[in-house]
Amino acid sequence: MEVFLQQLVNGLVLGSVYALIALGYTMVYGILQLINFAHGDVLMIGAMTAVTVIQLVQTAAPTTPGWLLLVLGISAAVPTCILLNVVIERVAYRPLRNAPRLAPLITGIGLSIIIQATAMIIWSPNPRAVPQLLSATPIEIGWVQSGWGALISPTQLTIVIVAALLMATLVILVEKTKLGRAMRATAENPRVAGLMGVNSNNVIVFTFAIGAALAAFAGVLVAANYGQAQFAMGFLPGLKAFTAAVLGGIGNLYGAMVGGLLLGIIEALGAGYIGDLTGGFLGSHYQDIFAFVVLIIVLTLRPSGLLGERVADRA
Numbered sequence: 001m002e003v004f005l006q007q008l009v010n011g012l013v014l015g016s017v018y019a020l021i022a023l024g025y026t027m028v029y030g031i032l033q034l035i036n037f038a039h040g041d042v043l044m045i046g047a048m049t050a051v052t053v054i055q056l057v058q059t060a061a062p063t064t065p066g067w068l069l070l071v072l073g074i075s076a077a078v079p080t081c082i083l084l085n086v087v088i089e090r091v092a093y094r095p096l097r098n099a100p101r102l103a104p105l106i107t108g109i110g111l112s113i114i115i116q117a118t119a120m121i122i123w124s125p126n127p128r129a130v131p132q133l134l135s136a137t138p139i140e141i142g143w144v145q146s147g148w149g150a151l152i153s154p155t156q157l158t159i160v161i162v163a164a165l166l167m168a169t170l171v172i173l174v175e176k177t178k179l180g181r182a183m184r185a186t187a188e189n190p191r192v193a194g195l196m197g198v199n200s201n202n203v204i205v206f207t208f209a210i211g212a213a214l215a216a217f218a219g220v221l222v223a224a225n226y227g228q229a230q231f232a233m234g235f236l237p238g239l240k241a242f243t244a245a246v247l248g249g250i251g252n253l254y255g256a257m258v259g260g261l262l263l264g265i266i267e268a269l270g271a272g273y274i275g276d277l278t279g280g281f282l283g284s285h286y287q288d289i290f291a292f293v294v295l296i297i298v299l300t301l302r303p304s305g306l307l308g309e310r311v312a313d314r315a
Helices: 002-032 039-060 066-096 102-123 154-176 178-188 190-195 200-226 235-248 253-277 288-301
Strands: 139-143 148-152
Touching (some): 002 039, 002 148, 002 154, 002 178, 002 200, 002 235, 002 253, 039 102, 039 200, 039 235, 066 200, 154 178, 154 200, 154 253, 178 190, 178 200, 190 200, 235 253, 235 288, 253 288
Antiparallel strands (some): 139 148
């Protein structure tokens, strides 16, 4: 039970990160019907920017509190990622809106390679160390001594809380604000939305900006949790977050959240039990097997995902 609860907590932390990244994929798909495969690299740029700012501030003012360094890092990462994603939309995707779907797909993969190569030139291929920003003393949940509890670090707890707040804010933005109505109208029918006074180009730019902001938060928190950042760190989380979006139902906001959390929990439980289930043949580094096996099963039985792909009724 102790192992199960601990892996459940680890999965919740991991799933919170996947959910934040998956929301960027699903929002863009919901409006443009395209997958931005450079989204994971936007996360990486946010993390590298934050690490650079943190190291500069720490060098100039060594006594700066860790929580303030984290805030400063996020404050630098968010606008950087927003600017990058807006440029990507304007330069790479906007000219291809009426092109065959394969064109933006290949463009996204090419952008990913370009961004990674540029980051490698700027920051070098070697990982950048991230200092311990928050306390390393774990927080006890439940009754660990009796086997009915788990431990969570302050950084992991911050990830869960920040992710929950960001997801709640996004839901309120989409469902309760004028911008959210414009986003939903553009996703349903861009031409009709334009006749109603909605500037679809601005809505699409805002969508890319929101997705970039969420990716920036995810990147900085991942770097703080694992203690390092490097130029290729966005590839695997980006791929898994895309998997989470498909698992929950691509284009569905709630599906991205559920898919991300579920994928993280499955992956963590797989890491905790795969050795026992295979008699020690496979180690915890094979945890990805569980996540993708579940994805294949779900998509075989329910191709639209757990909560269903968002499909607009077009007039």
